[in-house]
Amino acid sequence: MKIKSVRARVFEWKGKTVPPQGNFCSNAMDLVYSKTETMSTFRFHSWTVVEIETDSGIVGLGNVALAPRIAKAIIDEYLAPLVIGQDPWDYEYLWQRMYRATHAWGRKGVTMAAISAVDLAIWDILGKSVNKPVFKLLGGRTKEKIPCYYSKLYRTDIQEMQAEAEKYLKQGFTMFKSRFGYGPAHGTKGVAENLKAVAALREVIGYDNDLMLECYMGWNVEYAKRILPKLEKFEPRWVEEPVIADDIDGYAELNQLTSIPISGGEHEFSLYGFKQLLERKAVSVVQYDTNRVGGITAAHKINALCEAYSVPVIPHAGQMHNYHLTMSSLASPMSEYFPMFDVEVGNELFYYIFDGEPVADNGFLQLDDDKPGLGLTLKTEFLDQFNIIE
Numbered sequence: 001m002k003i004k005s006v007r008a009r010v011f012e013w014k015g016k017t018v019p020p021q022g023n024f025c026s027n028a029m030d031l032v033y034s035k036t037e038t039m040s041t042f043r044f045h046s047w048t049v050v051e052i053e054t055d056s057g058i059v060g061l062g063n064v065a066l067a068p069r070i071a072k073a074i075i076d077e078y079l080a081p082l083v084i085g086q087d088p089w090d091y092e093y094l095w096q097r098m099y100r101a102t103h104a105w106g107r108k109g110v111t112m113a114a115i116s117a118v119d120l121a122i123w124d125i126l127g128k129s130v131n132k133p134v135f136k137l138l139g140g141r142t143k144e145k146i147p148c149y150y151s152k153l154y155r156t157d158i159q160e161m162q163a164e165a166e167k168y169l170k171q172g173f174t175m176f177k178s179r180f181g182y183g184p185a186h187g188t189k190g191v192a193e194n195l196k197a198v199a200a201l202r203e204v205i206g207y208d209n210d211l212m213l214e215c216y217m218g219w220n221v222e223y224a225k226r227i228l229p230k231l232e233k234f235e236p237r238w239v240e241e242p243v244i245a246d247d248i249d250g251y252a253e254l255n256q257l258t259s260i261p262i263s264g265g266e267h268e269f270s271l272y273g274f275k276q277l278l279e280r281k282a283v284s285v286v287q288y289d290t291n292r293v294g295g296i297t298a299a300h301k302i303n304a305l306c307e308a309y310s311v312p313v314i315p316h317a318g319q320m321h322n323y324h325l326t327m328s329s330l331a332s333p334m335s336e337y338f339p340m341f342d343v344e345v346g347n348e349l350f351y352y353i354f355d356g357e358p359v360a361d362n363g364f365l366q367l368d369d370d371k372p373g374l375g376l377t378l379k380t381e382f383l384d385q386f387n388i389i390e
């Protein structure tokens with residue numbers, strides 16, 4: 001079997017979107033002076049879809065959600081020529097070719113996201129070629145079904161947040177992640193607002209359920225040191241990405257300082273990036289995203305590393321490319337789960353582009369033993385709502 005062609009297309013959503021409400025979510029841009037709102041940096045309204053076809057007629061699907069137009073250019077100009085004519089079963093060799101050929105200017109960020117998409121499509125081909133789901137190729141089922149946590153609860157009106165938590169509690173979710181709305185720029189009043197939201201959510205879900213808290217890199221070390229001790233009494237399962245991804249010393253300091261596990265890795269890349277995080281004890285929960293970290297070839301190795309360090313892997317975002325790794329690794333106890341909503345942040349776009357995403361049932365996800373590859377197909381229903389760039 002040989003790879004015949006690589007097609008990368010950008011899907012830009014032009015349909016209706018829900019504008020962010022209230023203080024929504026702190027983010028890395030909050031600390032930079034800006035005359036306009038900074039929340040747009042937290043929205044992702046286009047994706048790159050990669051289709052790789054083999055000479056036997058199998059088509060594998062991959063995707064990139066970061067900087068899609070640039071990812072497409074990297075795939076078209078640099079990665080496609082490296083894999084065309086090659087056997088997809090040589091996935092490690094192909095991964096090393098892509099990684100090393102772009103190493104002078106790539107390594108992390110959008111280049112690694114582009115490599116991830118090609119690697120995902122290759123693994124989809126492998127599964128389809130032997131008629132097995134990808135998780136079977138990675139070692140099989142390590143759990144009967146995947147526990148998943150409800151991930152939304154952006155910072156809006158407190159009563160609205162409580163109503164949202166209550167609604168999904170009734171649907172059987174036992175784990176919830178919420179976003180902080182305030183950071184250093186909002187001063188002492190913002191600290192109080194952050195604490196108020198956490199207390200309000202605990203009121204609804206109680207202490208028998210898990211509450212995770214997300215900063216999306218919107219704090220700094222000083223601010224985190226101020227607020228983390230005040231959060232301890234609310235027993236969060238973790239506090240996520242308190243500072244920017246490059247501040248590994250900051251992560252390590254905070255993770256030592258507080259009894260709350262600090263999580264991160266959603267903006268970290270490759271086996272080397274995670275080796276650094278683990279060696280420094282910078283995070284207590286690893287949250288790579290397979291479509292950023294280097295695809296399944298890289299994520300599988302990172303799972304092994306995390307297993308050796310006894311650090312759980314709970315990938316960023318739900319989505320099939322992550323679920324197969326979670327299903328097949330004992331280092332992964334659960335999945336994040338973005339329910340399908342009208343297009344808001346852009347995480348939901350996955351549902352608008354692909355068919356095959358599992359829907360949570362009573363707080364659990366199931367993968368089908370009989371669906372080969374990643375189990376995704378391109379959806380036709382919303383095609384007219386996208387501007388598609390070939």
Ligand SMILES: [Mg+2]
Pocket residue numbers: 214216240241266316
């Ligand atoms: Mg996150």
